[in-house]
Amino acid sequence: MKKRQVIALVILIAALIGVRSTAFIVDEGQQAIVLQLGRPVGSAKTPGLHFKTPFIQNVQYFDRRILEYDATARPIITKDKKTLVVDNFAKWQIIDPLKFLKTVRTEGGAQSRLDDIVYSELRVDLARKTLVEIVTKDRAEIMGKVAKRSDVKARDYGIRIVDVRIKRADLPPENEKAIFGRMQAERQRIARQYRSEGQEQALKIRAETDKEKTILLADAYQKEQQLRGEGDAKAVSIYAEAFEQDPEFYGFLRTLEAYKQSLKTGTTLLMPAQSDFLKHLFKE
Secondary structure (H helix, E strand, O other), rough: OOHHHHHHHHHHHHHHHHHHHEEEEEEEEEEEEEOOOEEEEEEEEEEEEEOOOOOOEEEEEOOOOOOOEEOOOEEOOOOOOOOEEEEEEEEEEEOHHHHHHOOOOOHHHHHHHHHHHHHHHHHHHOOOHHHHHHHHHHHHHHHHHHHHHHHHHHHOOOOOEEEEEEEEEEEOHHHHHHHHHHHHHHHHHHHHHOOOOHHHHHHHHHHHHHHHHHHHHHHHHHHHHHHHHHHHHHHHHHHHHHHHHOOHHHHHHHHHHHHHHHHHOOOOOOOOOOOHOOOOOOOO
């Protein structure tokens, strides 16, 4: 009884080993190539359980999902001789694992090949467009053409190009510095223009102010002279009336005014005592 159990156990183990060495499972996101002594002899593109010859055959799996390839930024010259540093990416898929294995073998090899294909097509299309067209209106059209032509070339390697896009399209650092310098110079020119216009306006305002000041001073002087003339005329009129009423008193006032102007501190006058000028100082 024990002998039978041992034999059954050995048979079960052998069966498990046989199944394990002959069967393999392909997941939903995979596809596989069966290799015999390193040479492809079959493929499994559908998910599920598949079989192979044990011991002499092995399986190599490939991804069947859409993969992404992120390219290294490279310079491209546009139609108007501007240099752009273009950073692009692509979405791709392995559609023929056998052809893929024979040509590029691995995903790393595929991405290297895609780098050459996509960059060459980008360079051709961008060279036909100006910088403004690339940056603004024609980018979607360019990407559509690049993706279509790149897909045709990639089919030779068992690859389908799903999409190609430009992430960034920048000017080289030296061009950015030159453009920044021009922008700075333009801003400085505008600032100088504004300052010049401001100074010109200030001069106009200052000139208008000086003109108004001169006019006001002239008007004030004219008014002053007019008032002074009127005052002098009034004084003369008063003096004339006073003279008419009392000529002697008027003469006395005029003499006192003359004394005030002549006999100041430190003033010495030499004249005869009988002079009319001194008649009010020396009364007999």
